[in-house]
Amino acid sequence: MAWALAGRIRIPTFQRSYSWGREDVLNLFESIIQGYPVGTLIVSQRSADAATLHIGPLTVAAEARPDAFWVIDGQQRVTSLVGALAAPPETNDPRFEIFFDLRSNAFASPDPASPERRGPVPEHWFPMSAALSNTAMLEWQRNRPWLTDTELARCDTVVTAVRDFPIAMYVLEGDDFAFSRQAEVFQRINSSAIPLRHDEIGWAHRAVHTQAAMSDLGVLASTVRSAGFGVVPEELVLLSVFAAQGIRPDLDLLLKPRRKDEWRAALHSTERALGDVVRFLRHEAGIPHFQLLPYSDALPALTRFTILFGFPGGRAAELLRRWIWRGSVLGTSPNPIDVHTILRDDPVASADRLLRLLPPSETWAPDLSAVRLHQPQTKVNLLGMLSRRPRVLAQRGEADHLLGTVVDIQGVMEDDKGPLVTIVPGSEELHGTMANHLVHPHDVPSEDIRRRLTAGDLDPDVLESHLIDEQGLKLLAAGRRHEFIAHRAELVQAAIAEHVQENALFGFPDGPDPTSLITPGSDL
Numbered sequence: 105m106a107w108a109l110a111g112r113i114r115i116p117t118f119q120r121s122y123s124w125g126r127e128d129v130l131n132l133f134e135s136i137i138q139g140y141p142v143g144t145l146i147v148s149q150r151s152a153d154a155a156t157l158h159i160g161p162l163t164v165a166a167e168a169r170p171d172a173f174w175v176i177d178g179q180q181r182v183t184s185l186v187g188a189l190a191a192p193p194e195t196n197d198p199r200f201e202i203f204f205d206l207r208s209n210a211f212a213s214p215d216p217a218s219p220e221r222r223g224p225v226p227e228h229w230f231p232m233s234a235a236l237s238n239t240a241m242l243e244w245q246r247n248r249p250w251l252t253d254t255e256l257a258r259c260d261t262v263v264t265a266v267r268d269f270p271i272a273m274y275v276l277e278g279d280d281f282a283f284s285r286q287a288e289v290f291q292r293i294n295s296s297a298i299p300l301r302h303d304e305i306g307w308a309h310r311a312v313h314t315q316a317a318m319s320d321l322g323v324l325a326s327t328v329r330s331a332g333f334g335v336v337p338e339e340l341v342l343l344s345v346f347a348a349q350g351i352r353p354d355l356d357l358l359l360k361p362r363r364k365d366e367w368r369a370a371l372h373s374t375e376r377a378l379g380d381v382v383r384f385l386r387h388e389a390g391i392p393h394f395q396l397l398p399y400s401d402a403l404p405a406l407t408r409f410t411i412l413f414g415f416p417g418g419r420a421a422e423l424l425r426r427w428i429w430r431g432s433v434l435g436t437s438p439n440p441i442d443v444h445t446i447l448r449d450d451p452v453a454s455a456d457r458l459l460r461l462l463p464p465s466e467t468w469a470p471d472l473s474a475v476r477l478h479q480p481q482t483k484v485n486l487l488g489m490l491s492r493r494p495r496v497l498a499q500r501g502e503a504d505h506l507l508g509t510v511v512d513i514q515g516v517m518e519d520d521k522g523p524l525v526t527i528v529p530g531s532e533e534l535h536g537t538m539a540n541h542l543v544h545p546h547d548v549p550s551e552d553i554r555r556r557l558t559a560g561d562l563d564p565d566v567l568e569s570h571l572i573d574e575q576g577l578k579l580l581a582a583g584r585r586h587e588f589i590a591h592r593a594e595l596v597q598a599a600i601a602e603h604v605q606e607n608a609l610f611g612f613p614d615g616p617d618p619t620s621l622i623t624p625g626s627d628l
Contacts, residue, residue, distance in 0.1 A: 105236060107173065108159055108186045111166020114152050115159060115175045115182065122160065122183050123326055126199050126213050129184045133202060133211045133232070136269045137262060145178035145273040158372050160187025161195040173275070181271075189266070191233040196379040198331055203229035204262045206255040215332070228255065235263045327375055332514050333382045334394035340403055341378075347404035347443045348374040348411045373411065378403075380410040388416065389425045390607060393517045396487055398432035398480035405443045405458065413451040419617045423455035429608035430459070432484050433468045452616050459614050468610065470600040472537040472593060477522055485538045486523060488600030494543045495566040498556045508566055511543055521546045525553060528585045538600075539593035542570050554580075571595040 107113045135142050152172035157164040160183045175182055187200035195201065198214055205212040206228045214225055227248060234240035241263060245251060251259075328336045346352065349370050381403060385391045397403070409416065409424070416424050446461070447454040470488070474481035494511045516523040524541040527550065534540065544553065556562065557572070558581045567577065571592060579588035 105186065105189060108182065109162075109164060109190060111155075111157055111164050112169060112172055113147075113159075113175065113182060114155075114157065114166075114172050115179050122180065124180045124184055124199060126215070126332075128180070129188060129199050129202060130211050130213055132181060132184050133188070133266070137211070137265050139265075139269075142181060142271065143178070145182065145271060146176040146276070147173040147178075147273060148176055148276045149173055156369070159183055161192060161197055161200050161376075162186055162190050163372070173273075176276070188232050189236055194376075195233075196383050197327060201225075202232040204232065204259070205229055206251070206258050209258055230259050230262070232266070235266050328378055328382060328394070331379070331382050333386070333392075334514070334517060336394050336403070337400075340400055341374075343404045344378060344407040345370055345374045347408040348377055350408065350411075374407060377407045377410040380415045381406040384410075384416050384421070384424070385428075388421050389428050390491070391428070391487065392490070392513050395477060395517045396483050396490075398483045402428055402431070405447065408443050408447050409451070409454065412447055413454070416451070416455075418452075420451035420455045423452065423459055423614060425607055426609050426612075426614065427455060427458045427462070429604060430462050430465075430610065432480060433604055433608065434462055434465055435480065456615050465610070468601075468604065468608075470538075470597050470604075472539055472597060475524060475536065475538055475541060482538075484604065485596075485600055486543065488603040489538070489543050489571070489596065491603040492569050492571060492599060494569045497542070497544060497562065497566065497570070498548045498553050508563065511545065516543060516545055519546055526550050527557075528554065528580070528589070530585060530589075532586060534586070534589045534593060537589075537593065539589050539596050544570075571599055 132142060149171055151170045152166070152168065152174070154168040155166050157166050184199070187195075187197070188202040191200045201213055203212050203225060204210075205226070211232075212229055228251070230241075230244065234244050241259070245256060245259065325336050325338055325341050328334075328341075384406065385397065391397050394400075406416075406424070413420065446457050470485060471481045472485065474485055476482055490513060495508050496511055498507070523543050524538075525544040525546060527540050527542060528535070529550075530540070542553070557567075557577065560581075564574075567573070572580075573595065576588055576591045576595070579585075579591060
């Protein structure tokens with residue numbers, strides 16, 4: 105950790121982007137607390153120029169030195185340890201938000217895909233970012249005088265175990281260490297896992313000899329995916345990079361060597377901004393997955409906003425949520441090329457300008473015929489149905505413990521079969537609409553779900569989470585399928601419309617908060 109914070113450990117960015125997920129990092133720390141070996145680091149000791157290093161969420165201003173350790177094998181472990189143990193306060197990547205639960209005596213991390221994990225972490229979760237500092241640890245403990253002696257002892261135990269954990273490191277010395285031998289090492293250490301491709305080894309050759317740190321758009325895309333937000337196309341990530349810099353998209357900028365350092369910095373700042381964007385979309389706008397974002401062009405605009413003004417808050421956040429939802433149902437979004445001219449000066453005024461780009465409208469009705477995921481209106485429909493937090497109706501075998509739990513949004517959105525399950529078969533007009541579909545995993549056939557619905561043993565709250573009331577259930581049990589779908593169509597349409605209005609607030613005044621214009625002490 106001391107070497108990493110001092111800039112002695114260097115991670116060449118020719119290596120595959122950081123790809124571990126939250127569970128991988130938790131498993132690493134669990135191995136440490138159990139005293140299990142976590143593998144040997146392999147590094148090449150050679151000179152390094154002064155540079156700004158990015159290790160996970162940490163930025164280090166490193167001086168030139170003749171004895172830097174260039175990581176050949178161990179990037180994922182080094183990045184995980186440094187990212188979690190030295191995470192700055194503004195870190196919002198869930199992979200590095202690692203805690204020790206003093207009550208369950210196990211490592212824990214907020215699950216960004218879980219509705220139950222929104223909001224602050226429990227007070228009895230000790231942050232591993234405080235584990236390396238006695239001052240930080242004692243301050244955390246002093247602020248919680250209610251901690252029991254057992255919990256205090258557990259805190260001391262985990263801190264000591266992490267600080268004293270030994271990691272073996274194999275050092276290949278000398279600037280004359282031949283590239284051919286490096287390539288052999290790369291190939292050997294990767295033969296038991298996912299091997300490096302030939303082009304990646306080629307990047308190794310160029311990066312080690314030039315000590316360049318060219319970043320890759322895949323780093324940003326993988327960061328978003330690891331946060332549980334799904335796969336963002338690299339073309340959209342690239343547009344977000346340009347928007348973050350306030351410049352028009354120009355791929356030639358990537359190809360100019362004199363711009364490499366600037367571009368690397370741009371990629372890093374965009375990565376941080378995208379973390380804020382994902383957090384805003386998930387917790388403030390109520391859009392938990394990229395595939396549920398009706399118009400993806402909102403991503404570059406939000407990236408630019410967070411670069412300029414930080415994480416959206418207050419009135420600006422309210423207006424941005426209205427903009428996203430109104431644009432979603434009205435079918436418009438800003439051209440990424442124009443974003444830099446719209447967002448400027450003031451966060452509230454910038455958000456208001458985005459809203460004014462939308463056509464005036466106070467009337468809108470859900471289109472239940474939209475059921476294909478590539479359609480923006482389908483995503484609006486899904487968001488409305490997900491607002492009811494649908495529960496698992498049926499599972500098989502060992503998964504029965506999931507019955508009644510909230511459907512895993514990330515799981516159903518990334519299922520190859522899609523998030524929708526048909527309730528009853530049929531070819532009539534309403535049968536192909538959202539009224540005849542549930543948001544549910546595809547673990548069991550539709551007929552099993554129908555049998556479970558009509559068995560009469562499901563909790564009413566579980567049924568209501570799928571917009572099925574007592575009247576609809578009676579129609580379904582009686583075999584009056586068309587009437588069931590027609591009845592449920594009314595419930596689904598009302599739920600979607602209500603959810604959209606809650607977020608879009610059609611008819612409400614926009615612009616600055618009117619209360620902010622009142623002078624303190626005035627009669628108003």
